[in-house]
Amino acid sequence: MAQDAPNTVFLAGDEAGLYLQATTCYVWSPTGQTPVVRADPGRAKTNFYGTLNLQTGQEIAMRSDLMNADVSAQYLELLLETHPGVPMLLFWDRAPWHCGKPIDKVLEEHPRLEIIFFPTASPDLNPQEQVWKAVRKEVSHNHLEVRLPQLADRFLHTLNSTTFKSSFLDKYGYFAIRPMFI
Secondary structure (H helix, E strand, O other), rough: OOHHOOOOEEEEEEEEEEOOOEEEOOOOOOOOOOOOOOOOOOOOEEEEEEEEOOOOOEEEEEEEOOOOOHHHHHHHHHHHHOOOOOOOEEOOOOOHHHHHHHHHHHHHOOOEEEEOOOOOHHHHHOOOHHHHHHHHHHHEEEEOOOOOHHHHHHHHHHHHHHHHHOOOOHHHOHHHHHHOOO
């Protein structure tokens, strides 16, 4: 089992959508002048698969127009390529596109990958949610981008080039019990 191997890579994954619509966070303006935030009337959207390495803080992200079991299986293959030859334990939520024949096939072909599902309706447990929050604050709050592809490129670049700290493993005792298995 991956969770018993000393060189296991521990990951937390999730998906998020990105619209061109700017979200406001903090807006400064001169006294007496109402700030203007551009609102995009369209509904164009792109999605991101993201996975946080809980030991190193490295993020692996992929953009996709769809979120379904086939794309999720492709993303699992990307994770396997990124961490060749080592056991992997992925903490994932129970989204409908995280199950089905394509996912089962990847898991059958790659027994070094194990998935542990978070409890239903518990995004507060998933460290990847904090990654989305940080990147949205950095890239998509109060942005001035007028085209979704350029905003999505910046979002993806920020995900893949930033290290994100997580206390998940420490909080749940991994570092306390790991020496027993080495």
